[in-house]
Amino acid sequence: MSLKNKLHNIKEKYKGKKMAPAFNALHTFLYLPNETTHGGTHVKAADDLKRTMNIVIIALVPCLIFGIFNAGYQHYLATGAIEASNGFLGGTFWTFDNLIHGAWKVLPLVIVSYGVGLAVEFLFAVIKGHEVEEGYLVTGMLVPLIVPVDIPLWMLAVAVIFGVVIGKEVFGGTGMNILNPALTIRAFLFFAYPTWMSGDKVWVSEAVERAGTADAISGETLLGAYAQNNTLPGVDVWDMFWGLIPGSIGETSKFLIIIGALFLIFTKIGSWRIMLSTVIGALVMGLIFNGVVDAGWISDSSKFYGLMSVPFWQHLIIGSVLFGAVYMATDPVTAAQTNKGKWIYGFLIGFISIMIRVFNPAYPEGVFLAILLMNVFAPTIDHYVIQGNVKKRMKRLKVKTA
Amino acid sequence: MSKDIRIKKGLDIKLVGEAEKTTSAVKASSHYAIKPEDFHNIIPKMLVKVGHKVKAGQALFHSKVDETLLFPSPVSGEISEIVRGAKRKILEIRILADATQTHEDFGTKDVAKMSGDEVKTHLLTAGCWPFIKQRPYDVIANPANSPKAIFVSGYDSSPLAADLDYVLTGKEAELTAALIALSKLTEGSVHVVTKKGGNSPLANVAGTTSHTVSGPHPAGNVGTHINKIDPVNKGETVWTVAAKDLVIIGEVLLTGKFNATRTIAITGSQITKPQYVTGIAGASIKDLIAGNANIENTRVISGNVLTGRQEGENGSLGYYDNQITAIPEGDDYEFFGWNKPIFNKISVSRAFTFSWLNPNKKYDLNTNTNGEHRAFVMTGTFEKVFPLDIYPMQTLKACMYADLDEMEALGMYEVAPEDFALTEFVCVSKQPHQKIIREGLDLMLKEIG
Numbered sequence: 001m002s003l004k005n006k007l008h009n010i011k012e013k014y015k016g017k018k019m020a021p022a023f024n025a026l027h028t029f030l031y032l033p034n035e036t037t038h039g040g041t042h043v044k045a046a047d048d049l050k051r052t053m054n055i056v057i058i059a060l061v062p063c064l065i066f067g068i069f070n071a072g073y074q075h076y077l078a079t080g081a082i083e084a085s086n087g088f089l090g091g092t093f094w095t096f097d098n099l100i101h102g103a104w105k106v107l108p109l110v111i112v113s114y115g116v117g118l119a120v121e122f123l124f125a126v127i128k129g130h131e132v133e134e135g136y137l138v139t140g141m142l143v144p145l146i147v148p149v150d151i152p153l154w155m156l157a158v159a160v161i162f163g164v165v166i167g168k169e170v171f172g173g174t175g176m177n178i179l180n181p182a183l184t185i186r187a188f189l190f191f192a193y194p195t196w197m198s199g200d201k202v203w204v205s206e207a208v209e210r211a212g213t214a215d216a217i218s219g220e221t222l223l224g225a226y227a228q229n230n231t232l233p234g235v236d237v238w239d240m241f242w243g244l245i246p247g248s249i250g251e252t253s254k255f256l257i258i259i260g261a262l263f264l265i266f267t268k269i270g271s272w273r274i275m276l277s278t279v280i281g282a283l284v285m286g287l288i289f290n291g292v293v294d295a296g297w298i299s300d301s302s303k304f305y306g307l308m309s310v311p312f313w314q315h316l317i318i319g320s321v322l323f324g325a326v327y328m329a330t331d332p333v334t335a336a337q338t339n340k341g342k343w344i345y346g347f348l349i350g351f352i353s354i355m356i357r358v359f360n361p362a363y364p365e366g367v368f369l370a371i372l373l374m375n376v377f378a379p380t381i382d383h384y385v386i387q388g389n390v391k392k393r394m395k396r397l398k399v400k401t402a
Numbered sequence: 403m404s405k406d407i408r409i410k411k412g413l414d415i416k417l418v419g420e421a422e423k424t425t426s427a428v429k430a431s432s433h434y435a436i437k438p439e440d441f442h443n444i445i446p447k448m449l450v451k452v453g454h455k456v457k458a459g460q461a462l463f464h465s466k467v468d469e470t471l472l473f474p475s476p477v478s479g480e481i482s483e484i485v486r487g488a489k490r491k492i493l494e495i496r497i498l499a500d501a502t503q504t505h506e507d508f509g510t511k512d513v514a515k516m517s518g519d520e521v522k523t524h525l526l527t528a529g530c531w532p533f534i535k536q537r538p539y540d541v542i543a544n545p546a547n548s549p550k551a552i553f554v555s556g557y558d559s560s561p562l563a564a565d566l567d568y569v570l571t572g573k574e575a576e577l578t579a580a581l582i583a584l585s586k587l588t589e590g591s592v593h594v595v596t597k598k599g600g601n602s603p604l605a606n607v608a609g610t611t612s613h614t615v616s617g618p619h620p621a622g623n624v625g626t627h628i629n630k631i632d633p634v635n636k637g638e639t640v641w642t643v644a645a646k647d648l649v650i651i652g653e654v655l656l657t658g659k660f661n662a663t664r665t666i667a668i669t670g671s672q673i674t675k676p677q678y679v680t681g682i683a684g685a686s687i688k689d690l691i692a693g694n695a696n697i698e699n700t701r702v703i704s705g706n707v708l709t710g711r712q713e714g715e716n717g718s719l720g721y722y723d724n725q726i727t728a729i730p731e732g733d734d735y736e737f738f739g740w741n742k743p744i745f746n747k748i749s750v751s752r753a754f755t756f757s758w759l760n761p762n763k764k765y766d767l768n769t770n771t772n773g774e775h776r777a778f779v780m781t782g783t784f785e786k787v788f789p790l791d792i793y794p795m796q797t798l799k800a801c802m803y804a805d806l807d808e809m810e811a812l813g814m815y816e817v818a819p820e821d822f823a824l825t826e827f828v829c830v831s832k833q834p835h836q837k838i839i840r841e842g843l844d845l846m847l848k849e850i851g
Contacts, residue, residue, distance in 0.1 A: 048773020
């Protein structure tokens, strides 16, 4: 008897039982189910939610791999073990040592994120008797990419449980949530354990442990440096673009994020409207700040001067605006759902991101707050877009009756 | 004021098994069945009993709420069985047909000289009224109303649909008579929409407003035409009649006989030789596809793959249908079917699905859902196949939480379930859109009327 038949028999045997959703979730990973259409259309298009989510994960994999190497690279670079790699294909970046160090740090984060998150999902599916929805597949991948590399695993586990339960399940599960679950997890970490999520120690692996000792290394990001009217030594624009800078694990390589964005747009899974409008919003805000600096309204002694004077286009390659625009803002459940609404939603995310970045030097990364804020306002944006359509209909009726 | 409608949003589902343009004679079926389910929202009151002899055109039942609304027998013969379901609901009225058909005579009419009320009474008596449907609610028209316009679609763009230009040739006299009759029923115009570049006998009939339409499915759906030409507002009614049913109405007016014979497209990949046959509404499907189909693990559908009804080989042709589709069932597992590249199925995305590579390829789709039912997640896909000026997902959600005010505001008066067939096809979450819309319309009909 083949595997297919065996699994089919188990499925039939446990149909309607409590554990059925848990079994089915695993079963449907191996085999596309044998369900046929009943009523309605007799044929269906090839895509399902698993395929859709899978595409997003594939788009994230390059960022993850790069993040692993970069974790090792930043560590060895800071400790002085290796020379700076010049460019994306530099000799000291794609090395075995970097891989080992990075994998040792990053893979546990991935495993904890998926393990804990999926356990919560399975638990809720079994309790509520619905199938396990695929939403967490992407969330579980995003979470390790947006945290500092040294975050303790137990913190991540607590945050994941909080994020999945409060951010998603209390609203009714995948498709019903208001806030992006991955960002809910990050926000929880940020406000619960701020010392592990910001500052100048956490962005390079093992910087925290070495603080205060003779081997102390700096674990600061570019944004942190800019916010203090400083800059990091030895970092040029191309390093920012290729991603050879400290930062959250997956968000540093703008090059790979752009590749991922193009892939998502080509497969028609990600919304190009949101990505494009977020970038436009960020550029506009950056231009406004540059204008303020040029007009001489603030002096270089102002605490906002450092980030305000950054050339507007460089805002895209420092920090995680691009990562947020491509992978977080585009989450279809929490984004605006109408095409017009997507333009407004994306623009405001970019605009507010840069605003928070400049005006909050204590914590210069505003993208996740901007996205969470716009998640809350997305239904309102949609409401007004739809009212436009409703009003058109009302007007038509009035012309008729008048 | 004619219009040239161009549809951009939509999707042509190209399937294997298009009917060849030859009409073969098949043995006349002796078993017929009428299913009251075809007439949505009608509760039948039987006028005949098992064992009664009926003539073609003689009423089998009338609507419980309106005695004048008669539903005729398509053939002459003997009532062999009345199948009932739970709560004695009538599921099927089976008729054993006579060898030689006799028709009830309703008398020939000169339609040009009739008044609107006379036309109405005549169509009701002769059992032609069920062919007239109304929007809002997509139900059989209420004879007491006067519609602001009547729409006839002369183009069926649904998958493998019968080519109306072909099946209507030679019926010019009937079509014209029926259209004149319809024009008496409304103060507004009778809009006839035909395919751009086709040679439909319906184009440019005097007394009607002719339009042409081009583009992908749902370019031929009457709902699309209404939305583009004269949308339904609150409190207004439009009526719609299918082009093939005009032939029956016309024949009643010209000859006095109710003759539900039509040319039926036999289509789908499980049909050995896809072609057209002549048959009567309610005919046994077994007789229509005899010796011409592989019925092993096959889904036999009366109608097209998007809106048709699953019948099985022992079923019968629906009252309104002029197409039978047979496609393979898809009740098998597919190893890693959710992530491997897919070449043999249609998709509107490019998520390792490659139907975008050659848009003219014809596919042999089966009935597998290609995934499980999920909550709505993806946005923006429905809009690409939905040409109406309505927000499809928001409308569906309003139906699901039964908010009547919102349903009304979003445009539920303008839609029918068939308008949501394509969004249902492309839905990543495999939600039953047509069912959601149907239930929404039923709720509105009950609460608002």
